[in-house]
Every structure is written in C-alpha cells, then in structure tokens.
Amino acid sequence: MSVIGRLHRVGLALTRRIEELxxxxxxxEPEFDLMATLRxxxxxxxRAAGELAEHTMVTTGGLTxxxxxxxxxxxxxxxxxxxDARRRMVRLTPSGFGVIDRAYAAxxxxxxxxxxxLSPTDASRLEAILRRWQSALATD
Structure with missing residues (x-):
C-alpha cells in the first residue's frame, strides 16, 4: 500500500499542478493535448480529424x-x-498558435x-524504475 498509495498521491499532485498551469x-488538459498535437x-x-482522434486517444465524438x-x-x-474536399481538417489559427506556444513553454x-x-540521481533512478514497471504492466 505504501508504494501504490504514495505513487497515486504524487500522480494526483502532479496532475493538479499541470492542470493549474x-x-x-x-x-x-485535453485542449492542451489537442493543440500541442497540432503544433x-x-x-x-x-491534421485530419481522424488523425487527431488517434493521436489524442479520444473518440471522434469527444474530439468534435x-x-x-x-x-x-x-x-x-x-x-x-x-x-479531397470531403476530408475535414483542423488547424491552429494564428491566435491558437500563440496560445499553445506560450502554454507549451510554460x-x-x-x-x-x-x-x-528531485536530485539528478533520484530522477534518473526513478525514470528507469518507472520505465521497467510500465513495461512489466504492459505485458499483463
């Protein structure tokens, strides 16, 4: 419980700080992801709407x-x-370009x-541990 509980709390804290930004x-967060994909x-x-749905991992209805x-x-x-005039594309406007560039830099x-x-050593170790754990979970 101590590992999963702490990991869960850290994940929630990181998500909160990222969403606030x-x-x-x-x-x-989903809007940032969509605009960053276009950028x-x-x-x-x-990009074509269907490609955006794939890249942002949402349904076409959610994307719409x-x-x-x-x-x-x-x-x-x-x-x-x-x-192909039947193909629907989604594009950043100049205003959108400016918003996503500033948001991405922040x-x-x-x-x-x-x-x-974290210290550089801890960050490196944590990244390696998380990579191995993610890989192990992907095989289940």
Missing part, C-alpha cells in the same frame, strides 16, 4: 466537442483537405521545476 492559458505537426499546423469549443474561442479552425518550464525537486 494549463488553466492559466485558458486551456484544459507538433508542423506547418500548416493541421473539444474542437467545437476551441473553434468558438478562435483558437482552431476547420478546413477541407486540399486533395509547461516545459513547469516540468523542469517539478523534476528538479
């Missing part, structure tokens, strides 16, 4: 709701594919801060 940018895709910062909220806020836009600084609460 996203909220400062006006984003939820990582490179110019023109767009997130996209609708971000379109209403002017952070995303829907377009049609250049090679997120990376926050992650660095959180990891730096």
């Amino acid at each position: 996203y909220a400062e940018s006006g984003l939820s 990582r895709s490179g110019p023109p910062y767009e 709701k997130r996209v609708d909220r971000l379109v209403a806020r002017g952070l995303l836009e829907r377009t049609t594919g250049t090679d 997120h990376m600084a926050n992650e660095r801060y959180l990891v730096d609460l």
Whole structure:
C-alpha cells in the first residue's frame, strides 16, 4: 500500500499542478493535448480529424466537442483537405498558435521545476524504475 498509495498521491499532485498551469492559458488538459498535437505537426499546423482522434486517444465524438469549443474561442479552425474536399481538417489559427506556444513553454518550464525537486540521481533512478514497471504492466 505504501508504494501504490504514495505513487497515486504524487500522480494526483502532479496532475493538479499541470492542470493549474494549463488553466492559466485558458486551456484544459485535453485542449492542451489537442493543440500541442497540432503544433507538433508542423506547418500548416493541421491534421485530419481522424488523425487527431488517434493521436489524442479520444473518440471522434469527444474530439468534435473539444474542437467545437476551441473553434468558438478562435483558437482552431476547420478546413477541407486540399486533395479531397470531403476530408475535414483542423488547424491552429494564428491566435491558437500563440496560445499553445506560450502554454507549451510554460509547461516545459513547469516540468523542469517539478523534476528538479528531485536530485539528478533520484530522477534518473526513478525514470528507469518507472520505465521497467510500465513495461512489466504492459505485458499483463
């Protein structure tokens, strides 16, 4: 219980700090994930809706709701594919690009801060332990 309980509490504390940071940018965690996926895709910062659903691991219905909220806020836009007008694309707007760039920079600084609460040796050991544990759980 001590390992799982502590791991659970640490996970909740990390999630809370990460979500608070996203909220400062006006984003939820799923919205950040969606916009970061588009940002990582490179110019023109767009993907087909189906690809976004796969990359963000949500249903197409869940994705549609997130996209609708971000379109209403002017952070995303829907377009049609250049090679197929039936293909629906989702793209960052210039405003959305700015929001996700600032949010991503803050997120990376926050992650660095959180990891730096550990010594470099402890962080390295923990990463190796978690990698092995994750691998063992994946085989069950």
